[in-house]
Structures are given as structure tokens and as C-alpha cells.
Amino acid sequence: MSEPISLKEAGQPTTSCRDCGLFDLCFAQDVAESRRDDLDRIIRRQRPLGRDVHLFHAGQKLKSICVVRSGTVKTYQISRDGDEIVTGFHLPGELIGLDAIGNEAHPEFAVALEDSRYCEIPYRELQKILDDSPDLNHLLLKLLSIDMAETRELMLVINRLDARARVATFLLNLSRRLTRRGKDGDRFRLAMDRRDIANYLGLTIETVSRTLSWMQKQGMLAVRGKLVSIVESDALLDVAGREHEDLVAGTG
Amino acid sequence: MSEPISLKEAGQPTTSCRDCGLFDLCFAQDVAESRRDDLDRIIRRQRPLGRDVHLFHAGQKLKSICVVRSGTVKTYQISRDGDEIVTGFHLPGELIGLDAIGNEAHPEFAVALEDSRYCEIPYRELQKILDDSPDLNHLLLKLLSIDMAETRELMLVINRLDARARVATFLLNLSRRLTRRGKDGDRFRLAMDRRDIANYLGLTIETVSRTLSWMQKQGMLAVRGKLVSIVESDALLDVAGREHEDLVAGTG
DNA sequence: CGTACGCTTGAAGCTCATCAAAATCTGTGG
DNA sequence: CCACAGATTTTGATGAGCTTCAAGCGTACG
Numbered sequence: 356m357s358e359p360i361s362l363k364e365a366g367q368p369t370t371s372c373r374d375c376g377l378f379d380l381c382f383a384q385d386v387a388e389s390r391r392d393d394l395d396r397i398i399r400r401q402r403p404l405g406r407d408v409h410l411f412h413a414g415q416k417l418k419s420i421c422v423v424r425s426g427t428v429k430t431y432q433i434s435r436d437g438d439e440i441v442t443g444f445h446l447p448g449e450l451i452g453l454d455a456i457g458n459e460a461h462p463e464f465a466v467a468l469e470d471s472r473y474c475e476i477p478y479r480e481l482q483k484i485l486d487d488s489p490d491l492n493h494l495l496l497k498l499l500s501i502d503m504a505e506t507r508e509l510m511l512v513i514n515r516l517d518a519r520a521r522v523a524t525f526l527l528n529l530s531r532r533l534t535r536r537g538k539d540g541d542r543f544r545l546a547m548d549r550r551d552i553a554n555y556l557g558l559t560i561e562t563v564s565r566t567l568s569w570m571q572k573q574g575m576l577a578v579r580g581k582l583v584s585i586v587e588s589d590a591l592l593d594v595a596g597r598e599h600e601d602l603v604a605g606t607g
Numbered sequence: 608m609s610e611p612i613s614l615k616e617a618g619q620p621t622t623s624c625r626d627c628g629l630f631d632l633c634f635a636q637d638v639a640e641s642r643r644d645d646l647d648r649i650i651r652r653q654r655p656l657g658r659d660v661h662l663f664h665a666g667q668k669l670k671s672i673c674v675v676r677s678g679t680v681k682t683y684q685i686s687r688d689g690d691e692i693v694t695g696f697h698l699p700g701e702l703i704g705l706d707a708i709g710n711e712a713h714p715e716f717a718v719a720l721e722d723s724r725y726c727e728i729p730y731r732e733l734q735k736i737l738d739d740s741p742d743l744n745h746l747l748l749k750l751l752s753i754d755m756a757e758t759r760e761l762m763l764v765i766n767r768l769d770a771r772a773r774v775a776t777f778l779l780n781l782s783r784r785l786t787r788r789g790k791d792g793d794r795f796r797l798a799m800d801r802r803d804i805a806n807y808l809g810l811t812i813e814t815v816s817r818t819l820s821w822m823q824k825q826g827m828l829a830v831r832g833k834l835v836s837i838v839e840s841d842a843l844l845d846v847a848g849r850e851h852e853d854l855v856a857g858t859g
Numbered sequence: 860c861g862t863a864c865g866c867t868t869g870a871a872g873c874t875c876a877t878c879a880a881a882a883t884c885t886g887t888g889g
Numbered sequence: 890c891c892a893c894a895g896a897t898t899t900t901g902a903t904g905a906g907c908t909t910c911a912a913g914c915g916t917a918c919g
Contacts, residue, residue, distance in 0.1 A: 440763050457752030489738040496748055500709030503755040510762040511692050514809045557766045559876055564899055811908060816867055
């Protein structure tokens, strides 16, 4: 998850989506050529985001849809009784903030787990483009709909899994998403601490830790702090419950 | 949940959304006057749906968005290993099928738990209207976004609750939704069996049964088979964990 | 009236949370 | 570079809550 950015990301902010190293992962790829230029004009690119800095707060008015460009962003809610509830970890190329469109306000917090960068699409200006671009409108609907279907499925299934399967699913999902971005999916560094993982999976820190130790003892995983190596992905898949292979593939 | 329909539903299919007894619960209320007529023309109203009859199957191409008009519809998925996973129970006025927009195919099954009726909005024709109605487009986005935010919240919270709190939340949510539709929220008949409830809540039949018995023994609930009376809603709220009051209010 | 299905109830076992303490990592200042 | 303090992570022991397995009950429907 610690993104040693491989493509153009190390340099200056790019000037257009087409030049973006994450282009084929970014949603802009699906936008019709003509509208892409409009989008191009309003997107604010490559904004830096220090560790522990918030992208937005729950309740805050929706100002922009965001795309992670590097690093990792955690989204979470605060329950009525003050507990944090981690709802997701977002890797480069993934959109954040779509769930704010409904009430024009964010239902969640978003915070950088490490130094990161992101692109910002001002919602007000996006609206203007949307108003005479059925294509783009439809794309957004589509993205949101897919997101919903996937969120639902992931949560439903994770809910029913035991601790081992949850952790395995989590690791494999992360691995797959990293692989898709051209990173090493078999050996990576977790950007989040055990507390966040446990919270996200609905488990305790101790159970996550024990489960990771168990996986190591079984020889399917090597763990040293935040460094993780997947040794036997087949064994991990078994633990996750092979039937959920598609879930492991996950969102992005 | 067995809907002894109170309004115009007993008669012939209505001819326009404005005359629909569920009008203020139906999404059409938010549509601008001008477009409402367009919608009016394409909606297929009051289609009957016998018990155990499917509205659509998972994987099936998206043909229509549906609105429940009477009865109860269950949505569910089938996991890779063949298990059913109940994802929701839908009361009159609630939309089904939005999560199919993304892939133009339904991710879930939908089946009537009792004799029901529904309105159908053919997606292809809806598209045409959408193409030159930013308003309607935005409304759909909004509905979907809200749905996503709520789905996420509900699942996240339910995941962390113990059996008693889950059952209490489920009952109160149902009660609130019935009340909103002008039905008796304190005394109703469950359209779904214990198996469906247990599945939906991620519990076993036995645990649901025991929990209901416990609630009865505590004097907060009266249960006789599928007939349920909420005796002490305050006590139920306590069991649900008061901090989740908003969740109980639920989707619609 | 009887059979079948759904629901309830009981007892045993297992998984995970909780409480508690040791070990390891991280960053800071000498 | 090392030493130390605070935080994070691991490990251990115990117990609560839910599932599982196994009967019994009740209600619905032929």
C-alpha cells in the first residue's frame, strides 16, 4: 500500500487526464472524447495530502468528487456513541465521494493514511457539464450503481465469514488491487494499522493479530509488522472460501 | 407486512402517478412537472405478482426499474457455493433494481413473499427521457447515492450489533416503514419466515427464535407466529442500542 | 384427523471478545 | 549510534454469545 509510484507520478502535476499515469484506472477513460476536454478543464490535479490530513469530513457539504492518485485514503464514519467505523481503504485510481451526491453532503470522513495525492473534480462545475452531457451523466450513474452493488456484496459476504476468512479476503482483495495497478501484489506494505484493519473487518485487534500469526505458522503468509508477503495464495484462497473468488477481485 | 392496502389500490390500475395512492412515497414526486408526464406515459402500472413469483433474476438483463405497490418483495443473491443471501425486504413505494444500472444486469434476485403489485419503468424508454432531462438524471443519481449511503450504514452497523440488537433494529425499522405508509406500526404481520429473517440478519433461525422469545418474556414484544405486536418500543430501542435511532428509521 | 413443515426449546461445543501482560517497533534525544 | 519512552503488536487465559445438533411443539392444510 505504500505506493512507490511507478509512472509519471513522480514528476510535476500532469496537465491532462490523457497524460495521467493512472489514466486507464481513472474513471475518465470512459468519458466520450468530446466531454473529456470539458472535464480536463475543471479537474484540479495532483493535490498533495499529508498523512493524517482529512480530505473531507462527514456532514461537510459536497464540494468535489475526488480520485486518489497516490498513497492510501481511509474512509470512516463516527457512530452515534462516538466509535469510529472504518468503511474502506482507497488506492490510487479509485473515486471517493460519490455517496455524497444524494444529500450534497458527505456521509463519511476521508483521511490520508500516508502522504498521498489526489485529483479533485469540483461538483458545481461538474454539474454544469452534466447538464448537457447525457453520456457523462450515465457514466456517473453507472459508477455509482456498480459501487453500490459491490459494496453490498462485499459487506454481505464478509458479514458471514469467520475471522480467518475475513482476513484472507481482505489481504487477497488488497493484493489484487495492487496487482492491477502494476505493483507487486505478493509483497507489499500495509498502509493501515491493525486497529484499522480490525475495525474494517468487524473484529478485534487481537483476533487480527492472532489470525495473521496463524497464517504465518501455516506457511501461507509472511508478516513482519506492516510488511506482508503472500507465500501460498492458493492456501489463502482456501481460507477465504474459494467460492468468494470474485469478491477478492473487488472494486478496483 | 401483509399489506391490507388502504388507499386506491383496491380498485383498477390508476392511470397516472398523480392519482397513485402511494404518490408521495413514490420517487415520481420529485420529478419536475414537465417530465412527469413523460414518465407517466412509459410507466406500466399495477402489475400483479403472485407469491413466490420472481420479479427478476440475478444476471438477467436490466429491462425495468420497479416500484413496489403492494405486498412485500425480497431481494437476495446466491453465493458461489449455492447459499441464498437475503439482502433486503421491500415495502410499497420502494424502488428495486437501481443497482442493475451499472452493468445493465441485475446483481440480485427479487421475489414476492406474498401476492403483490408493482409498477414498471422500462429502462430503455427511461433512458430516452433521461437523455434530455438533467433534472431526472440528477434525481436518479440522488436516489442511488442515498440508497448506497444507507445500505452501507445499515450493513456496517448491523455487522457490529449482537443478536438482540439486530433483531430489535430489524423490527423497529419495519415498524417505522409501515407507519410511514399509514399502516399500524405497532401490530403487523411478518411477510417473511424466520429463515429469511435469520439469513438477512446473519444469524441462525434458532437465535432469531430465541431472541423473539426473550423479548416476549421481557414484555417488550408479543409474538404469535408471524403476528408481531410492539408492546414497549422504548425497551426495544434500548435493546437496539439507542445510538442507532436513525438506522431504525431506515430507507423508506 | 393426521402428517408435514415451521417454529421453539434444550444442551454441548466452538469461535471470538475481553482482560492482562509481554514483546516489538518507532521515533527522539543524548 | 545507542538508549530510552510511548505506542503498537503479539501472546496467553478466561468467559460470553452464538452455532450446532437434537428433540419436542404447534399450526396449517390435505
